[in-house]
Amino acid sequence: MGIGPSTKETSLHHFRDPLLDVISNDNDIDLLGVMVVGTPQDNNDKCFVGKRAAYWAEAMRADGVIISVDGWGNSHVDFANTIEEIGKKDIPVVGLSFIGTQASFVVTNKYMDTIVDFNKSEKGIETEIVGENNVNKLDAKKALALLKLRIKKAKNRY
């Protein structure tokens, strides 16, 4: 499976999500929306939903995407796949994930070069403590700053 207690985002976390807070309050950004994508069990389904997410981002004419994942292990397969599909469309993408020392990516690809690790535990592990390894404001700011850089680079290429 894929979500341990320390990476789990509670309903309260979604209600006052620091990621939304930071991005929606940035004056340089036109926030197009929050896309919610699930994590199916089956591998074909994982590819299906990842592709749909990438086509959505392209259809919305997004200049960039920030993708966060609230789990690891199996959930990283979906995460890697969706990032790859977005990357293939030449849309700059920055990821946010718990990695630490325990959750190195099980699969990876060339588009996964800008990932913010939001591990907060000293040992870098799934501590089974609720609220510990969650995205905070600083993580969100880092991710947005990195995305702005990537978008700038991409624009200079054209």
Place this chain on the structure above:
Amino acid sequence: MNKKMSSRLVIKCYHINKVEFGDKNDIIDGKLLINEKVESELVKLNDLIEEISISIIKPREHKKYVNSIMDIIPISTKALGCIGNGITHTLTGVYVMLTGKTGDGRQMAEFGSSNGILEEKMILGRAGTPSIDDHIIHFDVVVKGGVPLGRNLAMAAHKVCDIFIQQIRDVLRQLDGRKADEIHEYVDRIVYNKTKVVIIKQIAGQGAMYDNQLLSNEPSGIEGGRSIIDIGNVPIILSPNEYRDGAIRAMT
């Protein structure tokens, strides 16, 4: 024109500084009363529920043993409009903590469990957790034992907890909007000629307790929502206001 305004959402916060049991649900001058008879009524609603126990955890009293923490839920209700627009009333200073196990002693968790002494199993004061000064309504559910830990058990626990919260929401909805302690206004806007960014939130939908309920009738609710599993885990777009108005109930 460089901006277009869309949905407007007003969130009115009512601060609670005392939580007690009483003979009915009520909110009076910052005090939340919880109907003391509610446990016995709720337990009859679903055959998959064996036991329910509701307790009040006061600020700084976190030495209590708890079963695996299934969710921390804000108490919010729509006073006008639906998720993402209109007016939402929400309580601050008090949150619901749903915990659970099965009748044969298994924790409601599959990938590590957070059962144990609360102060060791939850970091307070994060975006997703109550602060040290908040009250916690601890809603503990024992679901049917002797059967596989399936989706129906997790859903039963969340549903019965939602029915409990709804009774408080029905009181919260009636509070005078002018007496709110804080009022926050959010407007979804299209800003032309700025950098266009999409946030993607990857949420769980593998099955069993790996589920999320989307766009329910009430903020962070269950009733009337759609499960991410049932919609095939395909991406859907939420407006920023829908998302910040409790469009996701996390059941992981």
